[in-house]
Amino acid sequence: MDAELIAMQLFSGVALGAILVMVALGLSIIFGMLGVVNFAHGALFMVGAYAGLYVATLTGSFWWGLLVAPLAVGAFGMLIERVLIRPLYGRSIDDPLLLTFGLGYVLVETVRILFGNEGMPFPTPPELAGVADLGIGYFPIYRLFVVGVVAVILLLLWLGLEKTRFGLIVRAGARDPQIMRVLGVDVARVWLMVFGLGVGLTALGGVLAAPMRSVDPEMGTLVLAEAFVVTVIGGMGSLVGAIVAGLLIGIAISMTALFAPEMATIVMFALMALVLLIRPQGLFGKPGRA
Known part of the structure; x- marks a missing residue:
């Protein structure tokens, strides 16, 4: 097995990890700010992929699908927060968890009714088709594009988050929303926008992932499990943790698939168990945050 093959597999892991980062970031932003464990996140990933496919088919342009779908699904996420999630604030963390768990099933079954059970191809845009010579081998241009977008x-x-007033409010509100209310900040509005941002990010991940796999109602199931593994390894609510853990899991899956394909699916769970044994709060999490 030569070095070029290993290097290409590592780069494939980075491309896979980039998608996981997008999904886990949305999950971490929502939990870090709102304290909501969003079990509908995988279904919203799937909805993003279908929305992107629908818009791309309607307009004949992948780029419109890439732009419109995350905005539309993000706006849908804001509606979910306003109508379904907001009445549950201040109650047990189990209440929004169970609600979003059920919402995920509703979204999946709705998509089944509208589009059927069969997978639907999402063609790679012609501009991004083909491969590029990286010096260590040839790599699909579309996957390079995904890494660049992420x-x-x-x-x-x-x-x-670091250089704007809104980012300051988000970071401060995640630590002490009561103080933000005393200072006159409309925390409910901030939470609405944060939930929409988190959902928009996972929808963007769905659109980016769609040309690399078929679009089907169950595509969010494995992604949800992977996103939670990434979030737990990185630390609940930690954005840096989501980025590092997402890339780590992507590379781990890719390299395991090269050397031991039968272990590729379970390696991420083994890593999660190892991290939890050594550092229960995750690599970048704070003790007691979850």
Whole structure:
């Protein structure tokens, strides 16, 4: 087994990890700010993929699907927060968890009714078809594009959270929402926008992942499990943890698939168990946060 094959497999793991980062980031943002464990996150990932496919088919352009779907699903997420989640604030953490768990099933069955059970292909845009020579081998251009988009999103998210007033409010509200209310901040509005942002990120992940796999109603199930594993390893509510753990899991799955394909599905759970034994709060989490 030569070094080029290993290097290409590592890069494939980064591309897979980039998708996991997008989904886990949305999950971590929602939990970190609202304290809501969103079990509908995988279903919203799937809805994002279907929305992207629908818009792309309607307009004939992948780019419109990539732009419109996250915005539309993010707005839908804000509606979910306003109508379903908000009345449960201040109650047991189990209440929104169970609600979003049931909501996930509702979304999946709704998509089944509208689009059927069969998987639907999402063609790679012609501009991003083919492969590129990286010097260590040839790699699909579309996967390079996915890594680039996720890198840009991470940069914009960091700038938004660290360099803007809204980001300051979000970070302060995650620590002490009561003080923010005393200071006159409309915390409910901030939570609405944060929930929409988290859902929009996972919807974007769904659109980006769609050309690499078929779009089907169950595509969010495994992604949800992977996102929770990433979130637990990185630390509940930690954005840095979601990024590091997402890339770690992506590379671990990719390299395991190369050397021991039958172990590729379970390696992430083994890593999670190991991290929990050594550091129960996750790599970047705070004790007691969960």
